[in-house]
Amino acid sequence: MKSDFRKSYSRARSGSEEDYISVVQRYEALVFGYFRVSSPLQLTEAMNATQQVFFQLWQKLGSLSRISDFEREMVEVLVQRDLGGGLLSPDPRIAALGQLSADARVIALAVEIGHWSVESAARAFGVSRSVMERDLLRIRCDLIGLHFINLTEDEKRVLREVSTHLCCDLSKKQRKKMAEATCRSPELRDFKARCLEKRCEMVELWLDFRLTPEEQAWLFEGILDLVRRDREKQAELGTSGIRWMFPLRRAKKQTVS
Numbered sequence: 001m002k003s004d005f006r007k008s009y010s011r012a013r014s015g016s017e018e019d020y021i022s023v024v025q026r027y028e029a030l031v032f033g034y035f036r037v038s039s040p041l042q043l044t045e046a047m048n049a050t051q052q053v054f055f056q057l058w059q060k061l062g063s064l065s066r067i068s069d070f071e072r073e074m075v076e077v078l079v080q081r082d083l084g085g086g087l088l089s090p091d092p093r094i095a096a097l098g099q100l101s102a103d104a105r106v107i108a109l110a111v112e113i114g115h116w117s118v119e120s121a122a123r124a125f126g127v128s129r130s131v132m133e134r135d136l137l138r139i140r141c142d143l144i145g146l147h148f149i150n151l152t153e154d155e156k157r158v159l160r161e162v163s164t165h166l167c168c169d170l171s172k173k174q175r176k177k178m179a180e181a182t183c184r185s186p187e188l189r190d191f192k193a194r195c196l197e198k199r200c201e202m203v204e205l206w207l208d209f210r211l212t213p214e215e216q217a218w219l220f221e222g223i224l225d226l227v228r229r230d231r232e233k234q235a236e237l238g239t240s241g242i243r244w245m246f247p248l249r250r251a252k253k254q255t256v257s
Helices: 002-013 018-036 043-059 065-079 093-097 102-113 116-125 129-144 153-164 171-183 193-208 215-238 245-256
Strands: none
Touching: 002 018, 002 065, 002 102, 018 065, 018 093, 018 102, 018 116, 018 129, 018 193, 018 215, 018 245, 043 065, 043 093, 065 102, 093 102, 093 193, 102 129, 102 193, 116 129, 116 215, 129 153
């Protein structure tokens, strides 16, 4: 599956519109969901913002040789284009996400319900795994209303351990160790259950924001329309729509040799 996606990504970088839409499909839920949280009452604005993000990423494909480069650029573009209105939503699920900073909101959506690994999120944000685990813990605490800053160092250490293994299958020995570490505090003891409950709420929200087939087709056609207009513009300037990609490849080969 990953190999097939890499091939699609490579063909998209060579100018295949069909394969670029395959790339868009992989990330469309995250990008559109991000804007729907930021602007919950404005579907058209969220749709337009999503189209603009993927068009902007198309324009930069030549310099994004790896999928991780694409994800890093996507995260940067999302944070820069934050619409910032979710905090005012009457929906408590959206309001909880709206209180987060733009980058924290991306992390929450990508990792908690977008199936990104901690490693993928760390690469996209240009930080180490340990830093991403720390940030994810703080985000989880914010989402469930637990004031991380007020905890003792020992409590923080325990929560880091629980957060790291939140969705892992633990051995009997590990479960016993965590139970002993969290039994002294109700907040620590309930941390995992509250986080998983919050994740379920976010999944429900994600499903509420899911595009209908007609809306998805409109989204994809809007992206392709922007791409084709850009190609026509490049042609008028005497440059093919993908010509700028090939010098980058040649330069890379020359550097390696």
